[in-house]
Amino acid sequence: MFKNYFKIIIRRIIRQKEYSLINIAGLAVGMACCVLILLWVQDEFSYDRYHEKNDQIFRICQDADFGRFKIRTPIMMYPAGPALVREYPEVIDAARIMSIGQVAVKYEDKIFFEKKIFMADKSTFSVFTFPMIKGNPETALLAPYTVVITEDIARKYFGDKDPLGQTLKLINDGDYVVTGVIKNIPRNSHFTFDMLTSLQTRYSIDAQEMNSWENMGLYTYLLLQEGCDYKALETKFPSLIDEHLGARLKEFNGSTEFFLQPLERIHLYSDLQHELSGQGSIKFVYLMGALALAVLLIASINFVNLATAHSTIRAKEIGIKKALGAGRIKLVRECLGETVFLSFLAIIMAIILMELALPFFNALMERELSLSVLERPLNILFLGGLALVVGLFSGIYPAIVLSSFQPVRVLRSFVGAGGAKSNLRNILTVFQFTLSIVFVIGTIIIYQQLDYTKNKNLGFKDEHVIVFPETNESIRQSLDSFMKELSNVPGVLSIAASSNVPGKSIMMGKYYPEGFSIDEDQKMHFLDADYNFIPTIGMELVAGRNFSADLAADNANSVIINETAVKEFGWDNGLGKTIRQVNRTTDGEMSVTRTVIGVVKDFHQTSLYHKIEPQLIGNRPDQLYIVMAKIDADNMANTLSLLEKKWSGLAPEQPFNFYFLDESFGSLYGSDERLGRIASFFTVLAIIVACLGLFGMSVYSSQRRAKEIGIRKVLGATTMGIMGLLTKQFLALIVIANVIAWPMAYYAMDSWLGNFAYRIDISWVNFVLSAIIALMIALLTIAYQAIKAARVNPVETLRYE
Numbered sequence: 001m002f003k004n005y006f007k008i009i010i011r012r013i014i015r016q017k018e019y020s021l022i023n024i025a026g027l028a029v030g031m032a033c034c035v036l037i038l039l040w041v042q043d044e045f046s047y048d049r050y051h052e053k054n055d056q057i058f059r060i061c062q063d064a065d066f067g068r069f070k071i072r073t074p075i076m077m078y079p080a081g082p083a084l085v086r087e088y089p090e091v092i093d094a095a096r097i098m099s100i101g102q103v104a105v106k107y108e109d110k111i112f113f114e115k116k117i118f119m120a121d122k123s124t125f126s127v128f129t130f131p132m133i134k135g136n137p138e139t140a141l142l143a144p145y146t147v148v149i150t151e152d153i154a155r156k157y158f159g160d161k162d163p164l165g166q167t168l169k170l171i172n173d174g175d176y177v178v179t180g181v182i183k184n185i186p187r188n189s190h191f192t193f194d195m196l197t198s199l200q201t202r203y204s205i206d207a208q209e210m211n212s213w214e215n216m217g218l219y220t221y222l223l224l225q226e227g228c229d230y231k232a233l234e235t236k237f238p239s240l241i242d243e244h245l246g247a248r249l250k251e252f253n254g255s256t257e258f259f260l261q262p263l264e265r266i267h268l269y270s271d272l273q274h275e276l277s278g279q280g281s282i283k284f285v286y287l288m289g290a291l292a293l294a295v296l297l298i299a300s301i302n303f304v305n306l307a308t309a310h311s312t313i314r315a316k317e318i319g320i321k322k323a324l325g326a327g328r329i330k331l332v333r334e335c336l337g338e339t340v341f342l343s344f345l346a347i348i349m350a351i352i353l354m355e356l357a358l359p360f361f362n363a364l365m366e367r368e369l370s371l372s373v374l375e376r377p378l379n380i381l382f383l384g385g386l387a388l389v390v391g392l393f394s395g396i397y398p399a400i401v402l403s404s405f406q407p408v409r410v411l412r413s414f415v416g417a418g419g420a421k422s423n424l425r426n427i428l429t430v431f432q433f434t435l436s437i438v439f440v441i442g443t444i445i446i447y448q449q450l451d452y453t454k455n456k457n458l459g460f461k462d463e464h465v466i467v468f469p470e471t472n473e474s475i476r477q478s479l480d481s482f483m484k485e486l487s488n489v490p491g492v493l494s495i496a497a498s499s500n501v502p503g504k505s506i507m508m509g510k511y512y513p514e515g516f517s518i519d520e521d522q523k524m525h526f527l528d529a530d531y532n533f534i535p536t537i538g539m540e541l542v543a544g545r546n547f548s549a550d551l552a553a554d555n556a557n558s559v560i561i562n563e564t565a566v567k568e569f570g571w572d573n574g575l576g577k578t579i580r581q582v583n584r585t586t587d588g589e590m591s592v593t594r595t596v597i598g599v600v601k602d603f604h605q606t607s608l609y610h611k612i613e614p615q616l617i618g619n620r621p622d623q624l625y626i627v628m629a630k631i632d633a634d635n636m637a638n639t640l641s642l643l644e645k646k647w648s649g650l651a652p653e654q655p656f657n658f659y660f661l662d663e664s665f666g667s668l669y670g671s672d673e674r675l676g677r678i679a680s681f682f683t684v685l686a687i688i689v690a691c692l693g694l695f696g697m698s699v700y701s702s703q704r705r706a707k708e709i710g711i712r713k714v715l716g717a718t719t720m721g722i723m724g725l726l727t728k729q730f731l732a733l734i735v736i737a738n739v740i741a742w743p744m745a746y747y748a749m750d751s752w753l754g755n756f757a758y759r760i761d762i763s764w765v766n767f768v769l770s771a772i773i774a775l776m777i778a779l780l781t782i783a784y785q786a787i788k789a790a791r792v793n794p795v796e797t798l799r800y801e
Contacts, residue, residue, distance in 0.1 A: 055262070059266060063256065076220045077218075077244075096219065113470070113657045125138070134163065134181040142198070145197075191219075432694075440687075465629070469657065508524070565615060606668070713790075742767050
């Protein structure tokens with residue numbers, strides 16, 4: 001019996017190649033997309049779970065409120081970790097880490113910039129699972145000026161040499177002895193590093209600073225007792241805060257709360273400021289998971305549509321089988337067997353599609369997923385189960401429809417498979433095109449906003465400006481002469497130095513502008529820059545003057561502010577006003593008062609997600625770490641080559657490393673660009689799936705109305721008239737889909753644009769354009785089948801009447 005079933009299925013697939021290919025391919029596309037998305041979802045949930053004690057590791061964070069300045073962050077006070085271990089028996093150990101940013105590292109004649117260098121406690125290896133290949137994890141970070149490196153770094157600097165005992169020179173920081181080599185950090189970690197230097201180094205430099213509760217900058221992880229209720233532990237933190245921070249918080253009329261985050265929830269559930277790296281989002285995971293199931297569901301229902309549309313062709317076959325004694329259960333079993341077989345063919349095709357699509361999908365999702373995980377027995381079982389479930393789900397409705405045909409009726413060339421049952425297909429078509437239209441509108445608006453961010457006047461000109469992000473001590477000691485040498489390079493139009501550049505980390509301070517009391521401190525972004533900074537990046541002075549190289553007093557006594565500061569402080573133009581800053585030192589408080597000499601046009605220090613805040617630009621030479629140059633666009637490659645040659649001669653221990661300011665600022669929208677690519681992908685996918693569904697509907701409609709079309713043609717109907725008859729019902733469904741999709745798309749995109757402080761207005765043109773696109777796609781999809789049906793000779797359809 002099974003052998004006969006198999007032969008029948010194979011023969012039917014060969015005989016009906018077009019139908020079978022569309023059916024299998026549609027299901028395969030849905031399965032491939034579903035499995036790829038589920039692989040990504042599985043990867044998202046795998047973050048930080050490789051640690052042996054992951055369920056006992058928690059990160060301590062704080063929620064601070066200082067009036068205008070509020071922050072929820074994982075950055076903690078330096079002594080918090082050791083204090084928690086001392087005072088609470090629930091805390092077994094604590095590990096603190098702190099990024100030290102990009103550093104030039106030298107070994108013999110090799111010198112590279114390394115970006116993933118952290119300082120860490122000696123307890124790091126007892127809290128986390130970072131397998132050590134060489135060295136003793138208990139003592140590796142015990143002494144100052146020691147460093148643990150990964151396998152890749154060991155190979156990069158030392159080749160086949162034994163790294164232990166070797167010395168790496170961190171420029172501007174000192175010589176570090178390699179005391180351990182660990183395996184490369186897995187990618188699915190919420191933070192990764194290449195080097196860990198001993199935190200004891202900071203204690204050897206300034207123990208008082210490290211023991212002060214007024215200093216913060218570390219990320220602190222706690223290892224709790226197994227089975228410990230971390231929520232109960234959180235209730236004990238207020239007393240710790242009051243003991244160590246109470247007086248200082250009262251002084252500033254502020255408050256803070258400590259709370260704990262389970263390690264395995266950090267990647268997806270954390271929404272704090274100043275995270276160690278880009279985070280995932282559980283909402284996005286849920287969205288992608290829902291899309292995976294929706295794609296699979298729609299592909300399955302499309303399969304049902306095509307199968308029921310094809311039922312008119314198989315009606316006589318079923319009628320004959322019933323007339324010869326075939327029972328309904330047997331027919332249902334045969335039909336289900338066929339759909340399950342087609343489903344298994346689809347899963348095989350899906351695996352091939354996944355292999356082909358994986359590089360694109362990895363680039364889209366910024367992952368390094370591999371199909372090797374599908375080779376595991378459990379995943380193979382999952383794929384088999386998926387094929388079986390999809391086959392049964394997709395086949396049950398066609399099986400019931402086909403097995404319900406009455407022999408007398410179908411053998412008289414009448415099939416009653418329409419009526420109320422078509423409502424389900426209509427609803428599905430509307431749903432599919434609603435989803436497609438929402439994606440089309442969303443994609444258009446996302447790219448319009450991205451175009452707006454790229455072309456908006458930022459208040460400065462970042463084109464053709466290169467930034468050298470790091471300068472060593474020797475360069476800074478002779479910065480003026482160093483910059484003068486670089487400015488002599490042909491193609492360099494101007495050169496400047498600063499403590500920061502737009503698009504990078506923001507420095508914020510507390511200031512007392514003229515007219516404000518000691519209780520009315522104002523928060524301002526600040527940076528220091530030389531007199532060439534403003535002209536080099538094309539800022540515009542709207543009042544007053546720039547810093548002058550001829551006026552030494554500018555260094556200590558003068559500042560420039562932006563227009564927003566003038567408005568918020570209630571000044572007319574700000575010129576001549578004073579701004580006081582109070583700094584706390586080991587010798588007490590030190591007050592510095594400086595005079596406003598100029599006002600620049602508002603400029604964006606960070607992305608368009610954030611409003612422009614009051615900005616202060618100082619001119620302290622000892623704070624200038626970054627060099628930038630405006631270069632001629634006509635011969636950029638030659639200019640960069642000459643700059644590298646000059647740089648190597650002036651600073652042989654400092655690698656020539658630069659980035660373009662416009663590219664750096666544009667990278668602030670990396671997640672939005674990825675969202676745009678994902679939206680484009682699902683737009684195309686949704687349209688393909690919708691077209692398959694619409695194609696199934698058009699096939700079904702033309703077959704069910706074949707005799708009606710024949711009669712109309714006999715009575716004089718034209719081909720165009722028949723095409724209009726077959727298409728108008730589908731176009732009505734597309735209009736309904738637009739009516740439903742427009743408010744949904746508007747609400748979704750208005751919510752997304754609400755994240756931007758500076759955004760586009762949603763135009764009605766986008767909605768009209770999406771409707772036109774949907775109508776054109778629908779017409780193209782059904783045109784072939786409509787023309788085919790309209791051109792059939794009436795004799796073919798009416799010959800039995």
